Amino acid sequence: MSGENDKVKSAFEIAMERVQKLGSLSDEEKRKLKEEELGPAGKALADRYLSGLPLRDLDIELGRHAEADRSAVRRYAVSHLLEAIDLGNTQEDDRILSAIEHLSGDSGLVGRIKDILKDYRKAIEEARQKNWGRLEAAERNELAIRGVSGSAVEPAVEASAEWLQIRSDLDLDFLKRLADARGNANRP
Amino acid sequence: MNIVDRFYAYLWPGVTTREMQVYGNNCNSYLVANALPKNKHVLVDPGMVTNEARQKCLERLIAGMAKDGFRIEDVGVILNTHAHPDHYGASEEIRKRSGAQVAIGKGDDDFLKLADGEAAQMLKQMGFEMPEIHPDFYLTEGELRLGPDLAARIILTPGHSQGHIAIYWPDSKVFMGGDLIFYGSTGRVDIPGGSARALKESIEMVAQLDIEYILTGHQYGSPGIIKGKDEIKRNFESIRANIYPYL
Helix, strand or coil, X not given: CCCCCCCCCCHHHHHHHHHHHHCCCCHHHHHHHHXXXXXXXXXXXXXXXXXXXXXXXXXXXXXXXXXXXXXXXXXXXXXHXXXXXXXXXXXXXXXXXXXXXXXXXXXXXXXXXXXXXHHHHHHHHHHHHHHHHHHHHHHXXXXXXXXXXXXXXXXXXXXXXXXXXXXXXXXXHHHHHHHHHHHHHHCC | CEEECCEEEECCCCCCHHHHXXXXXXXXXXXXXXXXXXXXXXXXXXXXXXXXXXXXXXXXXXXXXXXXXXXXHHEEEEEECCCCHHHHCCHHHXXXXXXXXXXXXXXXXXXXXXXXXXXXXXXXXXXXXXXXXXXXXXXXXXXXXXXXXXXXXXXXXXXXCCCCEEEEECCCCEEEEECCEECCXXXXXXXXXXXXXXXXXXXXXXXXXXXXXXXXXXXXXXXXXXXXXXXXXXXXXXXXXXXXXXX
């Protein structure tokens, strides 16, 4: 048994100690703490946009927050939207980038990401032109060995192991570039 | 059961109301025996693994094939007439057991992938479970050659679904129509991708073919096989008179 002088603190006492510590936080620390509390609000706004909230309604939703809080909510929403950018989904990416530009006002960032996505699409197209004919011939040959041929047959080249590897290698490369652009954007 | 030549039918029960209640929904499946090298078979529209009535559809198909001396492990190619789960659902399970290649109409695969699979999502919201399918090749309009001596014509027959295909075997005058036409009726057109106008156009095009056997997708209250030119002609006439006005 521990000594009788050791006191087991109640949850209330622990909470009160923490509150007292808060009183000793600097203004800067208090501001940061407040900002972190707004993280979920920014994420929620981004999620609503990703689920279909129109661009024009972003300002309406932001307006529901206190003026002092809006800047933080914007920043967190932008951060979350940046994470949602996907290499392969052009239509959705364009929509996300519109929201990022609207919320952040940073057309430079949006421009950099658009360049990465454009380079990615170009790289895919070049890989396709370079490899598709060969891969299709190989798939047709494989099907012919199995007894399947004819003008009605179109091999699913995009599902072939070699094409999937080509895509995977390209994706890795461009995902890194995207991550770098996001990382630079998130720095103060 | 053998229909003609190397064509075998495995019909899902549903001729009577009682059968439909007990057995639930699944499609008719058809086997083209020994069509491929090493005596592998072609299976058309494998149906589901299990259905909404908890019937073990795939096991029933396997048992039916076994009665005719065929093994599921010897299926070399699976052809799907369209991307509705009651037709293609067991494809990947059969592939696991047999190593079969899987095919589906290009139009229907495109439709399912449209807008990141929104079409498939719509079907799910209508209550359809959508098993995965990973086609090895697609079917487009043209000639399908199988093995050294068998040829079929793949015909695009939209209406029930956007990319619905039918398979016509001219040497045996066999037509596998999927859900295009049934005995006295047609496939429904109210599922996303369906079109009444396209269905009618497809039916009229098919009515010009020289067919002795129509192998239908379902026995919805009627036999699944329509046999003989006269019976087939009467069926088309009946559909025009009784079904077209409602499409």
